Amino acid sequence: MTSAKRLFAAGALVALLILGYATVRRVGDEPAAQIDAAMELALAALEPLPSDPSNRWADDPRAADLGQRLFFDARLSSNSRVSCATCHDPAKEFQDSMALARGVGITDRRTMPITATAYSPFLFWDGRKDSQWAQALGPLESPVEHGGNRGQYAKVVAENYRADYEAVFGRLPDLREPDGVTQVFVNIGKAIAAYERRIQYGPSRFDRFAAAWQERGTPPKDALSKEELAGLALFLGKANCTQCHNGPLLTNNEFHNTGVPQRAGLPHDRGRFPAVAAVKSDEFNCRSRWSDAKAEECAELEFLAPASHSLERAFKVPSLRNVAERAPYMHAGQFSTLAEVLDHYNRAPAAPAGHTELKPLRLSALELRQLEAFLRSLSGGLSAPAKFLGAPAEPKTGD
Amino acid sequence: MLKLIFGVAATVALIAAAFVGLTMEHHAKGHDALRPAASEFGFGPRASAGQRYAATLQPRQPLRVRQLHALPVLITDASGRPIEGASIAVDGGMPEHGHGLPTQPKVRRALGGGMYEIEGLRFNMGGWWELKLAIESSAGADIVTFNLNL
Numbered sequence: 001m002t003s004a005k006r007l008f009a010a011g012a013l014v015a016l017l018i019l020g021y022a023t024v025r026r027v028g029d030e031p032a033a034q035i036d037a038a039m040e041l042a043l044a045a046l047e048p049l050p051s052d053p054s055n056r057w058a059d060d061p062r063a064a065d066l067g068q069r070l071f072f073d074a075r076l077s078s079n080s081r082v083s084c085a086t087c088h089d090p091a092k093e094f095q096d097s098m099a100l101a102r103g104v105g106i107t108d109r110r111t112m113p114i115t116a117t118a119y120s121p122f123l124f125w126d127g128r129k130d131s132q133w134a135q136a137l138g139p140l141e142s143p144v145e146h147g148g149n150r151g152q153y154a155k156v157v158a159e160n161y162r163a164d165y166e167a168v169f170g171r172l173p174d175l176r177e178p179d180g181v182t183q184v185f186v187n188i189g190k191a192i193a194a195y196e197r198r199i200q201y202g203p204s205r206f207d208r209f210a211a212a213w214q215e216r217g218t219p220p221k222d223a224l225s226k227e228e229l230a231g232l233a234l235f236l237g238k239a240n241c242t243q244c245h246n247g248p249l250l251t252n253n254e255f256h257n258t259g260v261p262q263r264a265g266l267p268h269d270r271g272r273f274p275a276v277a278a279v280k281s282d283e284f285n286c287r288s289r290w291s292d293a294k295a296e297e298c299a300e301l302e303f304l305a306p307a308s309h310s311l312e313r314a315f316k317v318p319s320l321r322n323v324a325e326r327a328p329y330m331h332a333g334q335f336s337t338l339a340e341v342l343d344h345y346n347r348a349p350a351a352p353a354g355h356t357e358l359k360p361l362r363l364s365a366l367e368l369r370q371l372e373a374f375l376r377s378l379s380g381g382l383s384a385p386a387k388f389l390g391a392p393a394e395p396k397t398g399d
Numbered sequence: 400m401l402k403l404i405f406g407v408a409a410t411v412a413l414i415a416a417a418f419v420g421l422t423m424e425h426h427a428k429g430h431d432a433l434r435p436a437a438s439e440f441g442f443g444p445r446a447s448a449g450q451r452y453a454a455t456l457q458p459r460q461p462l463r464v465r466q467l468h469a470l471p472v473l474i475t476d477a478s479g480r481p482i483e484g485a486s487i488a489v490d491g492g493m494p495e496h497g498h499g500l501p502t503q504p505k506v507r508r509a510l511g512g513g514m515y516e517i518e519g520l521r522f523n524m525g526g527w528w529e530l531k532l533a534i535e536s537s538a539g540a541d542i543v544t545f546n547l548n549l
Contacts, residue, residue, distance in 0.1 A: 037525075243496070243524050247465055252523040254501050299467055303502040303519025310498060357498070 035213060037236045042210035043203050046248040049118055053293040054131045054286045055190045058197055063168045066161065067195030068392045070188055075156045076140060078147030079104055084192065087111040090389050093382065094199060095326050099333025105144030108266050110333045113326065115382060116319060118197045120253050121300040125315045125331040126275035127255055130300055132193035134284035137185065150185035157184050186290045198388050201321040204380030224377055231374025234367055250320035257314045259349050259356030263332040268353065272314040276307035312354030324376045338375055342368045432494030434527050440546045447541035450477055452534050454543040464525055464549055470517040471510060476538060481513025485536040489517055491529045522549045
């Protein structure tokens with residue numbers, strides 16, 4: 001080697017060392033520098049359950065008990081084989097682990113978990129409903145989900161739940177009147193919502209790490225692995241995850257186009273764009289005659305931004321709590337593993353329609369593994385009264 | 400020998416420049432918006448572009464991410480006299496991310512004494528937000544832009 005080449009090599013080595021040091025420093029130092037940012041993601045920062053002025057029975061325990069029984073009742077379907085729990089299985093985080101939901105037929109979208117949906121102003125992948133009770137009524141009359149109609153369901157209530165219904169909602173209306181039928185149908189939704197409202201996320205290893213960090217002032221060494229810690233730093237830093245997955249539920253509850261591919265064989269899905277008009281004119285929205293809210297309590301509808309191009313093919317940002325427990329991912333189960341999801345965000349391909357908000361992240365294979373490890377630390381099961389985490393006990397005879 | 404040292408220095412500079420370039424590209428996130436100086440941030444008083452008005456935000460509680468806020472704002476003329484009977488349109492967004500506000504906030508009522516209420520304002524992530532008030536009154540039309548750090 002000539003002395004020129006030797007010097008050249010030495011120079012390159014020095015530059016590489018500087019580069020390597022800077023990279024290591026950025027990742028390694030971030031958790032300590034970002035305690036506040038990390039604490040914002042912890043379950044301890046979750047605000048109290050917001051009230052639902054559109055549902056007068058939202059916090060009525062008898063309504064929740066009745067709602068649980070209706071949730072598990074397959075008579076609320078065209079073939080007596082589909083209940084809410086068919087797709088929202090409490091043994092599977094209230095979802096079904098399938099790419100597309102199967103009721104009496106097959107839907108065009110993935111079942112969403114119902115956990116903590118009481119915090120969400122808009123429901124479904126496209127936000128076309130604005131309360132838990134209005135959401136619950138959608139699948140009941142969908143021809144591919146429960147497949148029946150409100151007249152049939154009102155009859156099921158009259159024949160099987162009359163006493164419990166009347167104890168909560170008052171006298172059963174005349175079912176020969178269309179409004180009487182719709183009133184019972186609406187109250188089925190409100191009872192189910194009172195039940196679903198109680199289903200929340202349990203604390204994860206990340207939450208225990210955050211609690212210990214806050215208590216001691218330094219990140220605890222035993223709660224998360226080095227790999228998971230590095231993943232947390234990426235999550236808060238250059239992976240840009242908290243742009244959308246922020247707050248203790250790890251969602252901003254908004255709708256974004258992230259260039260998720262169209263699932264083969266399904267009609268083109270425009271996501272949030274058409275749903276803005278749909279929720280505004282929905283039969284059961286906050287301003288409808290079936291809602292218990294005063295007009296001024298419907299702020300989400302009042303200040304709803306008009307559909308703009310950025311909402312074309314935009315879908316709901318899901319919570320990342322328990323995300324490792326519920327593959328496949330995205331609104332039509334397009335990705336079967338977390339690694340595939342992270343690869344998508346890393347590459348940021350063009351959207352099939354509209355514009356993706358993603359930019360390529362250029363993360364290394366190691367960094368992607370670290371992010372995945374962090375996501376796996378977010379599993380903490382469910383938090384709800386034990387009796388609500390399964391099928392209801394059979395009512396005693398004579399009740 | 401001089402030539403050698405020059406060569407080595409050039410190599411180091413090139414690699415360092417590539418690194419800096421990569422870092423800057425990452426931070427810009429594909430948008431050219433430049434974050435204003437810290438002195439440009441805050442609740443005001445803030446002069447309008449054409450110096451017709453000054454506006455001061457007077458939040459009742461700290462602004463927080465994801466919440467729907469009602470935010471009082473005081474509108475005066477350049478010399479501090481309250482402006483009554485103004486109509487105010489609200490716009491804004493995140494210049495670094497190229498998106499607007501997630502809701503459509505409105506000013507529907509005056510609180511008196513030059514105070515108005517911005518309702519339905521939400522920020523859906525942390526970072527630099529612009530909040531623009533297009534003010535119209537007998538004093539003319541003008542725009543005030545606030546820079547807020549959530």
